[in-house]
Amino acid sequence: MIRYHAAWVVPIEGEPIKDGWVMVDSGRIVALGRRAVNDTTRGLELGDVAVMPGLVNAHTHLELSYLRDQVAPASSFTMWAREIIAERRKRMQQSSSDPIVTAAIDAAIDESVRSGTAVVGEITNGLFVTYEKLAASPLAAVVFWELIGFNLKDPKSDGPLLDFDPMVEQAVSDIGTLPPSEKVRASLAAHAPYSVAPLFFRAIKKAVDRMPFVPSSVHLAENVEEVQLLKTGDGPWKALMKDIGSWSHAWTAPGVSPVKYLDEMGFIDDRLLVVHGVQMSNVDLAIVKERGATLVTCPRSNGHTGAGLPPIVDFYESGARIAIGTDSLASAPDLNVFAEVATLHALAPSVPPASLLESATIQGARALGFDADYGTIEPGKLARLLAVDVPPGTSDVEEYLVSGIHPGQVRWIDA
Numbered sequence: 001m002i003r004y005h006a007a008w009v010v011p012i013e014g015e016p017i018k019d020g021w022v023m024v025d026s027g028r029i030v031a032l033g034r035r036a037v038n039d040t041t042r043g044l045e046l047g048d049v050a051v052m053p054g055l056v057n058a059h060t061h062l063e064l065s066y067l068r069d070q071v072a073p074a075s076s077f078t079m080w081a082r083e084i085i086a087e088r089r090k091r092m093q094q095s096s097s098d099p100i101v102t103a104a105i106d107a108a109i110d111e112s113v114r115s116g117t118a119v120v121g122e123i124t125n126g127l128f129v130t131y132e133k134l135a136a137s138p139l140a141a142v143v144f145w146e147l148i149g150f151n152l153k154d155p156k157s158d159g160p161l162l163d164f165d166p167m168v169e170q171a172v173s174d175i176g177t178l179p180p181s182e183k184v185r186a187s188l189a190a191h192a193p194y195s196v197a198p199l200f201f202r203a204i205k206k207a208v209d210r211m212p213f214v215p216s217s218v219h220l221a222e223n224v225e226e227v228q229l230l231k232t233g234d235g236p237w238k239a240l241m242k243d244i245g246s247w248s249h250a251w252t253a254p255g256v257s258p259v260k261y262l263d264e265m266g267f268i269d270d271r272l273l274v275v276h277g278v279q280m281s282n283v284d285l286a287i288v289k290e291r292g293a294t295l296v297t298c299p300r301s302n303g304h305t306g307a308g309l310p311p312i313v314d315f316y317e318s319g320a321r322i323a324i325g326t327d328s329l330a331s332a333p334d335l336n337v338f339a340e341v342a343t344l345h346a347l348a349p350s351v352p353p354a355s356l357l358e359s360a361t362i363q364g365a366r367a368l369g370f371d372a373d374y375g376t377i378e379p380g381k382l383a384r385l386l387a388v389d390v391p392p393g394t395s396d397v398e399e400y401l402v403s404g405i406h407p408g409q410v411r412w413i414d415a
C-alpha cells in the first residue's frame with residue numbers, strides 16, 4: 001500500500017484536490033482525498049505535481065508513423081489524400097512487416113507512453129503486427145481493423161460485389177485468431193463514406209453488432225469534398241477516385257450530409273466513434289448526441305490536411321460526447337495528447353478546461369470500453385497515473401494542464 005502526496009490531485013470525476021493524496025494497493029486505486037493542515041500521515045511526497053489519470057488518444061494510426069514529416073501541409077483535403085496515397089503506394093501498400101514500418105510503430109508507442117498516454121484507439125490496415133506490438137507494450141488499446149472498398153468486384157460474376165458478408169465474416173474470424181490480451185481488443189472500422197460502399201457499411205455494422213462489446217469507428221464529415229460528393233455525386237473526391245481506379249458507377253449520391261447518410265443506414269449508435277466532424281452542422285451534431293456516439297476531434301491533423309478547423313465550441317455546446325485523438329504522424333507533429341488539448345483550448349478558450357480534460361481521459365476511455373479501469377482517479381480503477389510537473393503555487397491547475405504540457409514534465413507514478 002502506498003500513499004502519494006501531491007500539490008494537486010486531478011481525479012477528473014470531481015473537482016481538483018489541492019494538497020491531495022491517493023492511496024494505491026497492488027496497482028489499484030484504493031482511496032483519495034485532501035490533506036488536512038494537521039494531517040501527519042506519512043506518504044510519498046511527489047511535490048509540485050498534478051496527479052491525474054493517464055490520457056486516452058482515441059484516434060491514431062501508429063501504423064502510419066513511418067510517414068512522419070513526409071506529407072507536407074495541404075490547402076485541400078483531397079490534395080493531401082493524393083499525396084498520402086502516393087506515399088503509401090511507394091511502400092507497397094505499407095506492408096506491415098516492413099522493418100521501417102515496424103520500427104516506426106515501436107518508436108510511436110514509446111513516444112505515446114512518454115507523453116502520458118495510457119490508452120489508444122488505433123486504426124490499422126495490418127492487424128496482426130499492430131495488435132502484437134500493442135499487446136506487448138504498456139498501452140491498453142482497441143485495434144480497429146479498417147475495411148476499405150468502394151467498387152469491389154465479385155470474383156465469380158465480375159460484376160460489382162453485392163454480398164459483403166463473407167468478406168466481413170473473414171475479418172471477424174481473423175480477429176478471432178489473435179492471441180488473447182488483457183488490455184488490447186480488436187474490432188472493425190469502416191474507413192469513410194467516400195471509400196466504403198453502402199452495402200459494405202451495412203455488412204460491417206451487422207458483424208460488429210454480433211461481436212461481444214467492442215466499439216467501432218469511422219472517419220466522418222472530415223472535409224468539404226466529402227460533403228460535396230454525398231450531396232451532388234461530384235467534385236474532387238470523384239476525380240481522385242477515378243484517378244486511382246476506385247470510382248463506382250453503380251453508386252448514386254444520397255443527397256444528404258455524411259452524418260445523415262450513415263444515420264439512415266443505422267450505422268450511428270453508442271458503440272461508434274465518429275472521427276473528425278469538421279464539417280458537421282448543428283443538425284448533424286444533434287444526431288450524434290441523440291445516438292450516443294462519441295465524436296473524436298483531431299484539430300492539429302485537420303489543420304495539416306487542409307480539412308480546416310473543427311467547430312470546437314459547437315461540438316461542446318451540442319452536448320455530444322467529445323473525445324480527443326492526435327490522428328497519425330502523417331498529419332500531426334507528435335503523439336502528445338496534451339498538445340492536442342492545448343490546440344483545442346487555443347481554438348475554443350470558452351470551453352471549460354475541465355471539459356477538455358474529460359475529453360482527453362474519461363470520454364475516450366468510455367468510448368473505447370476501458371472506463372472500468374481508466375479515465376478517472378476512483379477507488380477500484382487501475383493506478384495508471386501521471387505526475388505532471390506544475391509550477392509552485394499554481395492556483396488553477398486545470399487551466400495549466402490544458403495550456404500545453406511537454407513530455408519532459410510527465411512521469412508515470414508507478415514506474
Ligand SMILES: [Zn+2]
Pocket residue numbers: 059060061123219275327328
Ligand atoms: Zn484517421
